Amino acid sequence: NDGDALEFIESLRQKIRNLEAAGKINRNYDPYIQPDLQDEETYDFIIVGGGSAGSALVHRLSEISDWKILLLEAGGEPDILSDVAYWSQLLHLTENNWNYFTEKEENFGLGLEDQKMYWPRGKILGGSSQLNFMVYSRGAREDYDRWENMGNPGWSYKDVLPFFKKLETCKLAHADWEFRGTDGPISAEDPYRSKVADVFVEAAKQAGYEYLDYNGRSHAGVSHVQGTTSKGFRCSGERCYIRPIKNRKNLTISLHSSVIKLLIKDKTAYGVEFERNGRIYKAYTRKEIILSAGVINSAQILLLSGIGPEKELSKFGIETIQDLPVGRKIYDHPAFIGLGFTTDMNIVMDGRKALEDEAFIELYNNGTGILTSIVQAQSLMFAKTAVAQDNIPDVEIILFSSHFCENFEIGLAKNVHISRKIYEDLCPSYEGMAKFFLGIFLLYPESYGYLELASASYNGQIFSWNFPIISGIVWLS
């Protein structure tokens, strides 16, 4: 049950604490000291949400020492497990997750608990980069060029490439160096792999796919997975962008600070209202407010601020400032994870090793070993199906050295909310066997959904942030 999962997570945290107390590892972790906030302070930039986007903005904007920056993050500081790539996925099961679900629909999610699709989002400094799969993957060249052709100058691949290079330190054994960077804050590394990774690559090569750096000249081919890790640790936005600069004098990082709405006058946002430790504050800006609260919560904040479909806002008595289709079209990449294999060869990862003290000592002292594995993702290919358009790969196939038919409470099944019934019907005879699976991700889904407010708890009252405010994500098949 969930209690057992939390106990297991706590035992891993305790293991790290014990190893540190025994002097076997050194975490070098310096906690975030919370600032004494004044109400009605003015800043140059207010950044709402310290996830992937917010972390990069905090780092880069605070390089200008004359600019005073405020970061407001609803979650808290990193969990002791956040940095450990192999185990950090377990943060899904803790309070560091917003825990969203889509609405129940008739025709999909049939194998999921309550037929609802699960949308984990990080509620922690670093946001979803603290609980994602860490597959280091840029968008496709063709996508950026298409964006530019749709009337967005500055978004072609040629235009965005210098920024991809600037953000990264590429440490891969095999890289297309003309397209890679060497001294940025985020690093791309080869994570720990087992032999099945090479079996997959070899099979794809035999089927005619080129072995390449999928973040290089072209992504159409096969490759080993590139991990967003730094010296073997999860390279979250928090660890790689914020932690090294968190003591800059012009930067205020306020955690457990939930933005309620934007303050708007004459159609210009001049500040935000937020809640911290039960107290409501206002903060004002001289330059800009940057809404980087993630795909769901940024929409929520706009809606609560009166920016959204008038019909929806009026239902909740929210005055419309700008009638815009906020939340009306939301895409994600559906994945099929049902293609599993068992093997009697010694080629898959042995998860038991990830529990041993030696694995933690190797990670903290050398940055190597099984704990650098990024959720056991090992190899991948970008391929074209028979219906691919414009000759561009339309599926990504990732080989994972794991399977959902293992450890219901803490494993992949829980990560995607497979129903207990399906698990019990399908899995018992496979438990304990050596397994791997291919996840097939649709890159250009035609399906999309929308999200709507479920409540109008916006008017300065303190409301619970523990339950999803937005519940109406409806997927159209």
Ligand SMILES: Cc1cc2nc3c(=O)[nH]c(=O)nc-3n(C[C@H](O)[C@H](O)[C@H](O)COP(=O)(O)OP(=O)(O)OC[C@H]3O[C@@H](n4cnc5c(N)ncnc54)[C@H](O)[C@@H]3O)c2cc1C
């Ligand atoms: C399970 C999973 C696996 C993934 N795997 C990969 C992968 O392998 N590779 C990859 O490239 N991408 C992956 N992604 C996607 C990637 O992690 C996200 O696209 C990215 O992190 C989104 O960044 P963001 O800044 O938009 O939002 P987030 O990183 O979610 O940041 C939003 C932040 O805003 C905060 N916030 C929200 N509301 C408020 C509020 N009202 N006030 C203050 N703060 C607020 C949140 O707590 C959070 O910290 C994955 C995502 C998930 C969920």
